[in-house]
Amino acid sequence: GDSVTQTEGPVTVSESESLIINCTYSATSIAYPNLFWYVRYPGEGLQLLLKVITAGQKGSSRGFEATYNKETTSFHLQKASVQESDSAVYYCALGDLGTEGADRLTFGKGTQLIIQP
């Protein structure tokens, strides 16, 4: 089946430093899955951070970027300068269509990001 592996947390970064959270995937049922980064801020529900559906494309949101690399089956999350408000748990996810043509998401375990002031 499909799988997603991401950087094991917690990851601690100082404010204004750069960040990379690694994500690699294995998609067995679909050649070009959709790729997502979701985020859960403290006390809040899971929300979409960014999404890329085309290999080779880059998605960006709130200063975060991720590029869909089909050759390396990776979708790493990067930010040039983190802020304290970025402290959260980040989830990489792969979306494919099952045998009946409806979506299902496969998630990584999540990476807790702690930003030090």
Place this chain on the structure above:
Amino acid sequence: GPKVLQIPSHQIIDMGQMVTLNCDPVSNHLYFYWYKQILGQQMEFLVNFYNGKVMEKSKLFKDQFSVERPDGSYFTLKIQPTALEDSAVYFCASSPRVRAEQFFGPGTRLTVL
């Protein structure tokens, strides 16, 4: 933005009892999902649902599980009977169409004693 609501936020029941988890999806969304997250593990797909029918279910979706959305009301996950290994946080999600963003609820923490 659009919100998915889940009721209750926490449910404690004895093993063998029945439990119903309720989800109020985003209005006008057509696809509905349940995911399960055991403490310390990743969130895993259980089932998706469209047009009144289960489209696909994972191996985690045991025979004791059922879903329905009668007359556009809550999208529910029923477990009957419950087992200890059903203890987890259950997340509901909805989306307007295939290949679109799924909007997640805050989860229901189910504790089976």
